[in-house]
Amino acid sequence: MARQNLYYIIHKPFKVLSQFSNEGDNVGLKEIYSDLPRDVYPVGRLDLDSEGLLILTNDKSLNNRLLNPKFNHKRTYWVEVDGAPDNESLEMLRSGVEINVNGKAHHTKSAKVEVITPNIAERLPPVNYKKHPHRTWLQIELTEGKNRQVRRMTAKAGHPTLRLVRVAIEQLKLQPLKSGEITQISEKVIYKKLNLL
Helix, strand or coil: CCCCCCEEEEEECCCECCCCCCECCEECHHHCCCCCCCCCEEECCCCCCCEEEEEEECCHHHHHHHHCHHHCCCEEEEEEEECCCCHHHHHHHHHCCEEEECCEEEECCCCEEEEECCCCCCCCCCCCCCCCCCEEEEEEEECCCCCCHHHHHHHHCCCCEEEEEEEEECCEECCCCCCCCEEECCHHHHHHHCCCC
């Protein structure tokens, strides 16, 4: 019997690894999603300190099509940064900045960046508001996914990232999932929302 392709989307919590196994003191996805089939795995990753939309599947072709740089899939992040970026800093992020990736200089592609006021639940534990009294939320849309790219970009622009939440990949949205929640999705729907049909 042919193996059935399965698709889930989760809201990965803060301080949870984007893998099923634990690593040192850091917990993996199996601590939260212990009932999933054994052949399901994450597509791509989010840093330990990042939250938000993560796809779990056993469909290897989806993994390849979504992660291959030539397809330029749009990823949308809500990013809480330290301070209040001025127009110069915002334009710097939009036009691309030079970051270090694996010891090499990389100029990021142009991005859509706007200041937003998101409707989002507090993180547990929350950002240290006493240490960072002035903060701004940005929505950043990228079509590339270098390691820790958003964090490197905002730091380069003078506004380090305090909180990072991936809210969409193409038309596939995180909401209304709350932190730690999971939902199963059909092959047809996920391929359509990811613009892969």
